[in-house]
Amino acid sequence: MTVATLLTKQRGDGLDLFASGSWTAENARALEPLIDAVTRPNFPLRSVAIDLAQVDHIDTYGAWLLERALRIWSKQGCGAKITGLSEDYRSLFEKIRSGTHELTAKPPRPNPIFATLESVGRTMAAVGSDIQLLAQMAGALVLALARVSVRPTRFRFTSMVNHLERVGWLAVPIIVLITFLIGSILAQQGIFHFRKFGAEVYVVDMVGVLVLREVGVLIVCIMVAGRSGSAYTAELGSMKMREEIDALRTMGFDPIEVLILPRILALVIAVPILTFLGSMAALYGGGLVAWLYGGIDPVVFISRLREAISVETFEVGMIKAPFMAVIIGLVACVEGLQVRGSAESLGAKTTSSVVKSIFLVIVLDGAFAIFFASIGM
Amino acid sequence: MANGPTDAVIRVRDVVVDVESHRVLNGIDVDLYRGEILGFVGASGAGKSVLTRTIIGLMPKRQGLIEAFGVDLDKANDSQKRTIDRRWGVLFQQGALFSSLTVGKNVEFPIREYLRLSNRLTTEMAIAKLEMVGLKPDVYRDYPSELSGGMIKRVALARALALDPEILFLDEPTSGLDPISAAEFDQLILTLQQTLGISVFMVTHDLDSLHRACDRIAVLGDGKIIEAGTMEKMMASQHPWLKSYFHGVRAHADWQVAVKG
Known part of the structure; x- marks a missing residue:
């Protein structure tokens, strides 16, 4: 050149x-x-x-x-x-x-203190509008459910079964594996520390109560939020970006009824089943470690378990599951519908869907703990 | 510039392309001469976009020769390829603007990557390009999601022109624009071709643009070039597809008058 x-x-x-x-x-x-x-x-x-x-x-x-x-x-x-x-x-x-070749002057940068205060204020307002949107979505969902129960033929049964396969059936291996590992780790840690007091056998009580009341459902919900909640947000978000949701609306369909209701119902069915399977896998893992590492015979483990837990313990975990599923589904769908034009906003909403649903699952778990304590369960 | 005025900047010879074991292009020969606007037409699904994507190297070909600026693209080494990439600009059908960058950063992107100019000159060039395609400098700070369809096409054109390319590939540049914007866009392409002396390879369905802007037209059908030449030649052709395309209900009566007169 x-x-x-x-x-x-x-x-x-x-x-x-x-x-x-x-x-x-x-x-x-x-x-x-x-x-x-x-x-x-x-x-x-x-x-x-x-x-x-x-x-x-x-x-x-x-x-x-x-x-x-x-x-x-x-x-x-x-x-x-x-x-x-x-x-x-x-x-x-x-x-x-x-050409003019000149940009008009940028608006002057605001005072950093005011800017920080402003962003705090905006975040608080965003929390408020998030709660409002969740409440709106819950209301719309109840309405859609009511309409569907009046005329059950309108319900998208095939769609729900399809989602049930994806969020339930296909999630079984990974959920069972992870809860099995968590159960094993709990038992190992329990035996390691309880051995100092010669109280290894109480590990069975700890693993049983902890898994059935708290850990089983929490681990499953965190996995489902990361695995299925994010998928829901990304699907609905890209549908929103490509105007598919607007197309549905103009043809006279309610997107809540067609897209969101089958998804959330699929979660409400899948999460309790996964919680049950997960809890069983965790108990199995705990029992296996107790036998191989702690020398607690399986027969002893089971009879001890029978004394330590009751049907109530199991119920406490299982009752929570469908509520958690609703929260995960609601957050995922609300975030999905908030996606705007850019690819970046799709990514941001998917992230915030997972973060918010895990946060809310834990908050809800806390609320349930208070509730069950006060009714003596 | 060493060669004659009608030398080919792109030479495509006997190119065969399969898409998922289905033969889409079967022996294509086409030339793009320096300084011309070549309109490329064909039925939907005939493989116009496939040919464009094959030439610019986004799709593999089964056999054949593609030369750009006299360099065989199969034999070019990495630095030759990079130089060639620098010498052509592509306008994708949907604009393909980077949605996470502002309009200005989109246009600056290739300038920053290839030329390493000072920040001041980079910004000034981005603004100059935006003004060349008929946009106000202030869109510089907007995000692509805030723009209308016509503006997205213009920004995408500004980005395609960022490095002052010698060849411009346009994939359906006027699709999705209203007739007035489409006419303005054709005029813009013509002005840019005249001021910058670029060669334009334009895939289009718009009969008006073929008339207004193109020096030559190539027609793709059944995986081959059916006909290539001027508008007069197209109008005179007896090929059934060409007859229905250029004399069909969408064709204007005044063209035939204009061509005959």
Whole structure:
């Protein structure tokens, strides 16, 4: 690639410039300092003459650099004249000259203290509007459920079964594996520490109560929020982006009834089943570790378990499951419908769907703990 | 510029492309000459986009030769390929703007990657490009999701033009635009072709754009080029598909007058 040059010759209070070579994008990096130098002369400049006769190629980069210099000179009150511009490039020059090339000034940056306060305020308002949206979605869901129960033929049974397969059946292996591991770890840790007091056998009580009341349902819900809640948000979000939801609406279908109700009902059915399977897998893992690591015979484990837990313990965990499922589903669908045009917003909403649903699942678990304690379960 | 005025910047010879074991292109020969606007038409699903994507290297071909600026793209090494990528710009059908970047950063993206100019000059060039495609400089700070369809096409064109390419690939540039915006867009392409001297490869369905902007037209059918030449040649052709395309209900009576007169 040929290089570009700009020769300078001083003539009284004027400058003669001789440009040559390729004034193109490749050379723009080298040309910019040359242009900067001639627009900052160390003497009062009155007139400039630029000779472009030796230039063999100009593109928008070269044309803009010359135009930039011309603008600076005209601001300094210095006359400039271009000679030797080939006819081929005249229209390019005129195109570049016709632009304003200026952005309107950015609004001034606000005071950082006020900006922080403002963002705190906005976050609080966003929490408020989140709660409102969740309540609206819950209301719309109840309405859709009521409409469907009046005319059951309207219910999208196939869609629900499809979702049930994806969030329930296909989730079984990973849920069982993870809860099995959690049960094993609980038992191992319990035996390790209880051994100091010679109370290994109470590990059975700990694992039994903990798994059935709390850990089983929590682990399952966190997995479901990460696995299925995020999928719901991403699906609904991309449907929203491609105007599929608007299309449904214009054909007279209610997106809540067609898209959201089957999804949330699928979760409400799947999560209790997964919780049951998960709790059993955790107990099995705990029992296995208690036998192999703690030397507690399976027969002893089972008889001890029978004393330690009651049907009530099991019920406490299972009652929570469908409520957790509703929360995960509601958050996922609300976030999905809030996706706007960009790919970035889809990602942001999917993340916030998972974060919010895990947070709310834990908050709900706390509320249930208080509730069950006060009714003596 | 060393060659004659009608030398080919893109040469496609006997190109065969399969998409999932289905033969879409079966021996395509087409040239894009320097400084011309070539309109590329064909029935929906005939493989116009496939050919474009094959030329720019997004799809593999089964056999054949594709040359850009006299370089065989199969034999080009990485640095030659990078140079060629720099010398052409592509306008995708949906614009394909990066949705996480502002309009300005979208246009600046190739400039930053390839030219490493000062921040000031990069920004100034992005604004100059936006103004060249007829946008106000202030869209610089907007995000693509805030723009209308016509503006997205213009920003995408500004990005395609960012490095002053010698070849511009346009995939249905006027689809989704109203007739007035489409006419303005054709005019814009013509102005840019005249001021910058670029060669344009334009896939289109818009008969008006073929008339207004194109120097030559190539027609794709049954995996081959059925006909290539000027509008007059197309109008005179006896091929059944061409007859129904150029003389069908969408064709305007005044063109035939214009061509005959």
